[in-house]
Amino acid sequence: MAVPTISRRTFVKTMAVGSGTIAYLATALTVHGAGPEVYTLRIIHTNDHHARIEPVFSGNNPVHGGVSRRKTLIDAIRGEGGNQLLLDAGDVFQGTLYFNQYRGLADLEFYNALKYDAMAIGNHEFDIGQGPLVDFARGATFPLLSANIQVDRSSPLAGLIKPWVVIWVGGQPIGIIGVTTEDTPVLSNPGPGVRFTNYIEAVRLGVASLRRDGVNKIIALTHVGIQADRELARRVDGLSVIIGGHSHTPMGPMINPPDPNRPYPEVIASPSGKPVIVAHDWEWGRWLGDLTIGFDANGDVTRVVAGRPTEVRPAIDPDGGFENRIRTFRGPLDQLRATxxxxxxxxxxxxxxxxxxxxxxxxxxxxxxxxxxxxxxxxxxxxxxxxxxxxxxxxxxxxxxxxxxxxxxxxxxxxxxxxxxxxxxxxxxxxxxxxxxxxxxxxxxxxxxxxxxxxxxxxxxxxxxxxxxxxxxxxxxxxxxxxxxxxxxxxxxxxxxxxxxxxxxxxxxxxxxxxxxxxxxxxxxxxxxxxxxxxxxxxxxxxxxxxxxxxxxxxxxxxxxxxxxxxxxxxxxxxxxxxxxxxxxxxxxxxxxxxxxxxxxxxxxxx
Structure with missing residues (x-):
């Protein structure tokens, strides 16, 4: 089927008429005014993991999720080749006994093994102070990002959080800027020496810095919620993609019954009228976000090539190595669970x-x-x-x-x-x-x-x-x-x-x-x-x-x-x-x- 083509002026005009138009554009979009497509990037993403190492259960029956099945899916996607990134939009901590017992370090072992490329810091990463986040950051093989967290030298987190990072994928530099909800001091317990600034201004600063360094494909990896992400897309020029979390928002096929007005992904016009692609992956590793986007030589989005998140179903064969490690971690928890x-x-x-x-x-x-x-x-x-x-x-x-x-x-x-x-x-x-x-x-x-x-x-x-x-x-x-x-x-x-x-x-x-x-x-x-x-x-x-x-x-x-x-x-x-x-x-x-x-x-x- 031919992909629809619209002018940038028409794009800006139609984006204002409602979410039905967004749904149509999100599934197949080519923007007139963008140059020829010269590069595609596939972004695999998760958010709000909340220590869900094992699947989500209903009664005694697994429904979906679990890191061992997540690994099976990620391995299969990587086997398809192409330019790929694996990102997490924060709140890895808190929610199951794995966090009570291991304070994020069990999750870290799996995240390192999955070879995440970057992670935004969520508010729950501070639930029991800075200590567990410090241990997590020191052990992570990927950068922890937040451009709107300012850390004093007196804090043990000093030097452990990056505002943004540049990752080269397929010969192209990809800028990734992290931000965290400004409500973290209200929602969690960050403690002294950590301050949260305006997320929009932090992203704007990051975009300007990356653009000066010649990076023209920029992802905001956010833990601020879907409404804040939409506002970010509308107010900051220079972003290509927003991968978000915090609001536990299902999109597209994650929604049951289906709702055509809630697509995966959403497409929102930036101040200059260019499309910004926005995607969330619900919560708890129930689904695996999967988004492929095309770019022209200037880094402008040419189209959404594919938006195909996958449900992490029980029928998926779990990774055997991960299952063995889960059994080891689970041992001290079984007694607690069963009482x-x-x-x-x-x-x-x-x-x-x-x-x-x-x-x-x-x-x-x-x-x-x-x-x-x-x-x-x-x-x-x-x-x-x-x-x-x-x-x-x-x-x-x-x-x-x-x-x-x-x-x-x-x-x-x-x-x-x-x-x-x-x-x-x-x-x-x-x-x-x-x-x-x-x-x-x-x-x-x-x-x-x-x-x-x-x-x-x-x-x-x-x-x-x-x-x-x-x-x-x-x-x-x-x-x-x-x-x-x-x-x-x-x-x-x-x-x-x-x-x-x-x-x-x-x-x-x-x-x-x-x-x-x-x-x-x-x-x-x-x-x-x-x-x-x-x-x-x-x-x-x-x-x-x-x-x-x-x-x-x-x-x-x-x-x-x-x-x-x-x-x-x-x-x-x-x-x-x-x-x-x-x-x-x-x-x-x-x-x-x-x-x-x-x-x-x-x-x-x-x-």
Whole structure:
């Protein structure tokens, strides 16, 4: 079939009319005004791997993914020859027990063996500080890129991150510029000595530098999300391709049911009207991105030769060497995975799109566990950021490994006092970026709220009711004080919850959130949590007779306690720690180590 040809003026005009035109152009594009095609480049790409060394499972059945099958596909593609690059757009860290145990170094072994050419740094690379990223960077056989991360000499990351790199492929220099989301200090824990600048200005600077050096084919390898990538394409001249991640965006055949308005790749007009090719590869190694692009002698895109991402299906033969190494790495994890901690009569929904946009039964379960643990200390309300819920749990037996994969960050519970007005401010922050699937979306306990998706951010909360302690709800009193339990990440302002930093009488309990959920499951299994109207979108909360009742007086904890040798803690906290089967002082890993090993495959419900 002949490839359609359009003028650059027509290209710019049609790009403005909607995504349907983008879909058509993305599948077969030749731009009039570009010179004769003299070079083609095939880009194989992944993003948001999140420690998914093994396949994604539904129950006991592998659905897709896994690095051993990824290797089989990559080897086959390399066998076809031609000019190729293998790129990753960041967030290799965090998401399974492999990260809990090996802190990225198991993933690094496979990435080195796959011979990646470059990787962008994602926000999750900083989840437990700079140390694991330092170890990863020192061991990597490929460059780690981010042009908008500025590292002080005092940081252990000094000298380990490159802003961009030039790789020669088929006799041609290819410039690759990395960028990382500017929200990383809010989303993760980069620590001192690392600063994140504007990603668009960083790319613009990189393009100018590379162009001065004679490089005219430039790829932005980004971890900023699809909306930011589109904006980057529209605002910066000189880019040829954007390979992105962060938003976990499926494209083209990755979408089921098919949607012709969401193609792989997208084509977006730059400020000068030249096409910029934009591609994402969803998440977790479910698919392998595969894009071939033609260029003229000036480095302008002539056409999308092929956009053919491949699903990493279970039917693909796994690489034997990788499978052997996975078995070795998996050994210490099997005992942890297999330890039973409870049972659920329903599937627990931790799907990324759901926990970041609406009430889910798993969100309710987690919030309730937080509240139950700290209620003896006066906790009345619980707020859990949806981004802290990383996967689902199928119906049936629940293992320790599954809990740790749902809540892998090792956060602790923090108690603080907020006014009703501050609770509303926290919820406003939580629903302010739903359109971007931001992790700040609030799952709640001890209260319910309504919000309007059409209202401007900051004015979306339309009602809040708090539990009256007798099975009913009353409107929140903006002037009353409420004792609220959250995790230490958002208590410190993470996910935009700066209002929590203004809370008073803060106590970090030391209780790990995963420990608390395990204790709750052990005490109440089988559990059967439901979606029960705690979060109402574009509607109203049930009416409550009477006026707002003042909140019960919260149990206050002195800001400073006398020291008599060692760390002093409130008496209620010591009592809870002693009473709990796991408590804050007994870590899950230590407990599991004392339980007889029982091999069991990882199970992760497909989102």
């Amino acid at each position: 039973p901690v409870g049972e659920t009569r329903v599937a627990l929904n931790g799907a990324r799109a759901d926990v970041r946009s609406k009430e889910t039964n798993l969100g309710n379960l987690i919030a309730d566990s937080m509240l139950a643990k700290t209620a003896p200390a006066g906790a009345q309300l619980a707020i859990m950021n949806g981004g802290g819920i990383r996967t689902s749990i199928p119906e049936g037996r629940i293992t320790l490994g599954q809990v740790l994969e749902v809540m892998p960050f090792g956060n602790t519970l923090v108690l603080l006092t907020l006014t009703g007005a501050q609770v509303k401010e926290a919820l406003e922050n939580g629903v302010s970026q739903v359109e971007q699937s931001a992790g700040r979306f609030p799952q709640v306990g001890g209260m319910r709220y309504s919000w309007s998706a059409s209202a401007p951010a900051g004015s979306r909360i339309t009602g809040i009711q708090v539990s009256d302690g007798r099975g009913g709800f009353v409107p929140i009193d903006p002037n009353a004080s409420y004792r609220v339990v959250v995790n230490n990440f958002i208590a410190g302002g993470g996910d935009g919850y700066s209002v929590l930093q203004r809370g008073t009488n803060k106590v970090d309990t030391g209780f790990l959130d995963a420990d608390v959920l395990v204790e709750y499951l052990q005490a109440r299994s089988p559990v059967n949590p439901q979606v029960e109207g705690r979060i109402v979108q574009d509607g109203v909360l049930p009416g409550v007779a009477g006026v707002a009742a003042p909140a019960p007086a919260p149990v206050e904890t002195p800001a400073a306690l006398p020291r008599t040798g060692g760390e002093s803690l409130p008496a209620w906290l010591l009592a809870l720690a002693a009473a709990g089967a796991i408590g804050g002082g007994l870590r899950l890993r230590e407990r599991a180590a004392r339980i007889a090993a029982a091999s069991e495959r990882e199970t992760v419900e497909v989102e």
